[in-house]
Amino acid sequence: MTPILQVKGITKRYGGLTAVNEVSFDVAEGEILSVIGPNGAGKSTLFKLISSFVTPTSGEVLFKGDRISGLAPHQVARKGVVRTFQETTIFRSMTVRENVIVAHHLRSRASLLGFFLGTSLARQDEAEFGASADGIIDFLGMGAIRDELASNLPQGHLRALGMAIGLATNPRILLLDEPFAGMNHDETMRMVGLVRRLRDERGVTVLLVEHDMPAVMKISDRIVVINFGQKIAEGTPAEIQSNEKVIEAYLGSEDAAIGM
Amino acid sequence: MEQILANGLYLGAQYALIALGLTLIFSLMNVLNFAHGQMYVMGGFVTYTVVAQFGLPFIVGLLASAVVLAVIGAVCERFLFRTVIKRSKREESTMLLAAGIAFFLDAVILLVFGEKQRGVPKIVDGVFNWDMRLIMPYDRILIGALAIAMVVGFILFMQYSRTGRAMRALAQDRMAAQLMGVDVDRYSMIGFALGAMLAGIVGGLLVTITGINLGMGGPTSVKAFLMIMIGGAGVISGAIAGGFILGMMESIGLTLLAAYGDVTYLAIFATLLVFLAIRPQGLMGKPWG
Amino acid sequence: MTTPKIPNSVPTSFGNSAASRPGSLGPARLAGVAAFLALVFVAVPLGIAASGRWDFYYTLTSVALLSIASAGVWLTFYIGRINIGQGAYALAGGYVSAVLITQVGMSFWLTLPLAGLACAGLAVLIGLPILRLRGVYFAMVTLVLTEVARLSALALPVTNGAKGITSIPLPGELSVLGLTIIPDFATLEDPKLAFYLVAVALMCLSYLALWRIVNSRLGHLCRSLQQNEELAASIGVNTAHLRVLAYAISSFFGGVAGAMFVSISQSIYPSSFQVADSVNFMLNCFLGGLGYVFGPMLGTLLLYFGWDLLFTTGQYQMLIYSSAMIVLMLVLPNGLLSLFDRKGGGK
Ligand SMILES: Nc1ncnc2c1ncn2[C@@H]1O[C@H](COP(=O)(O)OP(=O)(O)OP(=O)(O)O)[C@@H](O)[C@H]1O
Ligand SMILES: [Mg+2]
Numbered sequence: 001m002t003p004i005l006q007v008k009g010i011t012k013r014y015g016g017l018t019a020v021n022e023v024s025f026d027v028a029e030g031e032i033l034s035v036i037g038p039n040g041a042g043k044s045t046l047f048k049l050i051s052s053f054v055t056p057t058s059g060e061v062l063f064k065g066d067r068i069s070g071l072a073p074h075q076v077a078r079k080g081v082v083r084t085f086q087e088t089t090i091f092r093s094m095t096v097r098e099n100v101i102v103a104h105h106l107r108s109r110a111s112l113l114g115f116f117l118g119t120s121l122a123r124q125d126e127a128e129f130g131a132s133a134d135g136i137i138d139f140l141g142m143g144a145i146r147d148e149l150a151s152n153l154p155q156g157h158l159r160a161l162g163m164a165i166g167l168a169t170n171p172r173i174l175l176l177d178e179p180f181a182g183m184n185h186d187e188t189m190r191m192v193g194l195v196r197r198l199r200d201e202r203g204v205t206v207l208l209v210e211h212d213m214p215a216v217m218k219i220s221d222r223i224v225v226i227n228f229g230q231k232i233a234e235g236t237p238a239e240i241q242s243n244e245k246v247i248e249a250y251l252g253s254e255d256a257a258i259g260m
Numbered sequence: 261m262e263q264i265l266a267n268g269l270y271l272g273a274q275y276a277l278i279a280l281g282l283t284l285i286f287s288l289m290n291v292l293n294f295a296h297g298q299m300y301v302m303g304g305f306v307t308y309t310v311v312a313q314f315g316l317p318f319i320v321g322l323l324a325s326a327v328v329l330a331v332i333g334a335v336c337e338r339f340l341f342r343t344v345i346k347r348s349k350r351e352e353s354t355m356l357l358a359a360g361i362a363f364f365l366d367a368v369i370l371l372v373f374g375e376k377q378r379g380v381p382k383i384v385d386g387v388f389n390w391d392m393r394l395i396m397p398y399d400r401i402l403i404g405a406l407a408i409a410m411v412v413g414f415i416l417f418m419q420y421s422r423t424g425r426a427m428r429a430l431a432q433d434r435m436a437a438q439l440m441g442v443d444v445d446r447y448s449m450i451g452f453a454l455g456a457m458l459a460g461i462v463g464g465l466l467v468t469i470t471g472i473n474l475g476m477g478g479p480t481s482v483k484a485f486l487m488i489m490i491g492g493a494g495v496i497s498g499a500i501a502g503g504f505i506l507g508m509m510e511s512i513g514l515t516l517l518a519a520y521g522d523v524t525y526l527a528i529f530a531t532l533l534v535f536l537a538i539r540p541q542g543l544m545g546k547p548w549g
Numbered sequence: 550m551t552t553p554k555i556p557n558s559v560p561t562s563f564g565n566s567a568a569s570r571p572g573s574l575g576p577a578r579l580a581g582v583a584a585f586l587a588l589v590f591v592a593v594p595l596g597i598a599a600s601g602r603w604d605f606y607y608t609l610t611s612v613a614l615l616s617i618a619s620a621g622v623w624l625t626f627y628i629g630r631i632n633i634g635q636g637a638y639a640l641a642g643g644y645v646s647a648v649l650i651t652q653v654g655m656s657f658w659l660t661l662p663l664a665g666l667a668c669a670g671l672a673v674l675i676g677l678p679i680l681r682l683r684g685v686y687f688a689m690v691t692l693v694l695t696e697v698a699r700l701s702a703l704a705l706p707v708t709n710g711a712k713g714i715t716s717i718p719l720p721g722e723l724s725v726l727g728l729t730i731i732p733d734f735a736t737l738e739d740p741k742l743a744f745y746l747v748a749v750a751l752m753c754l755s756y757l758a759l760w761r762i763v764n765s766r767l768g769h770l771c772r773s774l775q776q777n778e779e780l781a782a783s784i785g786v787n788t789a790h791l792r793v794l795a796y797a798i799s800s801f802f803g804g805v806a807g808a809m810f811v812s813i814s815q816s817i818y819p820s821s822f823q824v825a826d827s828v829n830f831m832l833n834c835f836l837g838g839l840g841y842v843f844g845p846m847l848g849t850l851l852l853y854f855g856w857d858l859l860f861t862t863g864q865y866q867m868l869i870y871s872s873a874m875i876v877l878m879l880v881l882p883n884g885l886l887s888l889f890d891r892k893g894g895g896k
Pocket of ligand 2: 043044086
């Protein structure tokens, strides 16, 4: 079976700085794969390359065998490769529910003109989006705050909302950039459970960048480690924990020691 | 050919000086000074009053323009922009304030100086004629040379003076400048005054050649915007490049396109659209977003 | 523990929030709209007839048309762009209509939508490159555009230079299948009322359209664009396309308003719409409040009447007007309706 996502020798240079250097790996369908590495290693850049928010200097990304690098970000999203942002990026002056509803854009069958005229198909769409948004909101445990203005939410909820927005697009691959940042231990563990269920119940492939090592070790099927833009290791959590290079990279940095 | 180049250079020097003032204000306070053209017109009228009405030497008129406009600029910053920037949540507030000031200056000019075209007598007579290949009146050459000298002076001032360095620091990073102990309010005011002064000086210079009238304000602002879009907003080198490029394009356009009516600006705008599609930040501007 | 399942889409109910959706017409809203229509179509003409102030028709017609152009500017604000170029489209629309009437002999009623469409087309061409710019940069280009439009009108052969196009005939009859919908204006005793009614009808249509846009998916997407373009792209919105679409609609409004203006004044000059008009359109939106669909209408009304009242001050009109504008910015840098923000809170 071909992997759902193939990253092939991808490189991104910013002037003299090589943020991502010749990174290659494959992701199997239904897998949860984490990308870890010290601060500034190039993880976010890697995600931006995969979701086509930045164009690679060289190399390419294939989704189900088709090249997606070079497409516009919305086209990649349309194919089902959707990223969430490291910074809490949401639509600030919309309510939680409005945020999630508007993110259903890709699922609309009616045209914009249809929505303007209020055709029956458009109304059906609207109704579906509303219900589906409620479902997602409940799934992420945000039912109590669904009509709250997003700009009033605390950090932990913002992360969850970012994920809800991603989910609303009905992705095949969801790229989560530090989804557990700003959450306490209990919240993190609950989110870990949710990400798992996302994969188990809907078959969504998940890539995530995360600094919270216990969470990473718990959630991941496989881990890719990058340092200074280069991939230095790849393997199961157990393999990564005993990898010399990885330990070295982490001891060399000020990051927390790796481990459970 | 030589003629086109010389005309372009002459125009470009004036334009660069106007654009420098606009870009200085923009880089310091992120304010788009819509009233820049009106400040230029004001400068022209002040020189006109001093020279043609009071019969004083041209240089006195020019100095008077510089001082009056510097004061106007300082007052605008201190009492208007500073307040609005502190209190407003949106970018368009300062834009509308600047537009209000532009209307206000227009009204003042109308009341004080009237709507007639005004000019002062030539400051030097005679025409430079090189074999009919290049013909240029001496006063244009003088004014062009003065403008170029001022552009150079401005660059040196920004590079080497204490004030210039402080303003550059401020333009680069307001926060950092503040932490470094730069008095942000003071230098914003000086910068605004300096920018307005430059506009006034160009008005004073050009009143000897093209004269001045009330209607020139808006179009001058628009030209200044064009220049800093070509060169890149908020960058000194960009303003100078934009000024000279627009001067050249106008000079070429007026010569080549004259047969088709005055479509120079249409052509320049169309070129600008294509250029912006390729390079939205202008020639020298830093990429953003 | 029972955490709900993610639905595989297809809902059963709309949920209780449907009734409060802003897109729906509740009874209170319906009554408001009816009152407004009665006011502009019945009360105003009756009032003017009773008072004999026929000149008010001209003022109110102007307000109606300017508020259509302002509605366009408001829509560009809605995608997060500061548009100071609407004067260019009003001018272009006016010229399209004038040229089609005088040189092609087309009926005014046909030129009206054509003027709008021409401007929308123009906006696509111009918008593709410039809509990538943001903030001050976009504002700057659009302002330049207004001036370039004026210079082009001066220079191009078809627009007849500074002399403009004059003696444009009044709108003729509009009939469908032999049924007269609008009579020939030249046969009317007093076309003022007719122009007023047409202008107000156009205004109502425009704001209806704007209101539908804002409350339909298109508006939601515009809002998403305004708040965060990157995130909008990540949920699959074709941001470039959407921006151009909104800008084209905005310019359509400008073109229609311009064309209608021309038919009233029966003439157009390069200076008919200029930079000051573009700035005023923006000011209208700002004054009326950027968060409300009907804000630009309110802003235009206030501003135009303010300007008209100052007419008696003669040569000081501009001075007082601009001083008022400066003071307004000083006192209420966030717009007139920001007065209500404190008690309102939230949406
Ligand atoms: N747009 C850009 N221009 C220039 N350099 C950039 C740009 N974006 C990222 N970089 C640089 O690329 C390197 C990798 O950045 P990236 O954000 O991918 O790191 P990261 O692994 O996500 O770090 P963190 O854990 O802190 O989020 C950094 O040195 C960063 O400064
Ligand atoms: Mg990162």
